[in-house]
Amino acid sequence: MSTPPRLVELKCKCEISHWEIDYDFRGMYGEEEPYDAGIYTCPECGFQGSGFTVIQKSPSEFFLQPHDMYPMKIGEFIKWVRVLRKHFPKHPFLKLLCWRWYPGKERWWQFW
Numbered sequence: 001m002s003t004p005p006r007l008v009e010l011k012c013k014c015e016i017s018h019w020e021i022d023y024d025f026r027g028m029y030g031e032e033e034p035y036d037a038g039i040y041t042c043p044e045c046g047f048q049g050s051g052f053t054v055i056q057k058s059p060s061e062f063f064l065q066p067h068d069m070y071p072m073k074i075g076e077f078i079k080w081v082r083v084l085r086k087h088f089p090k091h092p093f094l095k096l097l098c099w100r101w102y103p104g105k106e107r108w109w110q111f112w
């Protein structure tokens with residue numbers, strides 16, 4: 001069982017931060033693994049390994065919108081769309097924006 005992906009800003013030991021989309025498998029019982037256990041590569045200095053510091057991460061419901069139980073407010077959603085567009089301009093969800101991927105609750109007539 002895994003949690004939905006999240007946008008994560010990680011800071012390297014060189015003090016430069018970069019963004020990752022975290023698809024990491026989480027533990028069987030849903031416990032979160034600390035991010036500093038993960039292996040990432042710093043695009044700035046080329047450091048590869050663990051020890052990155054998490055600066056911020058998107059809410060887990062961001063990639064799940066629209067969602068009945070966890071609807072997001074539009075301002076918060078747009079903030080994260082901007083991050084995604086800036087750092088991952090080819091992300092497939094950007095093509096779904098507005099007609100399939102939008103903040104709020106599921107529409108009752110939505111059947112796909």
Ligand SMILES: [Zn+2]
Pocket residue numbers: 012013014015016042043044045046047
């Ligand atoms: Zn670095």
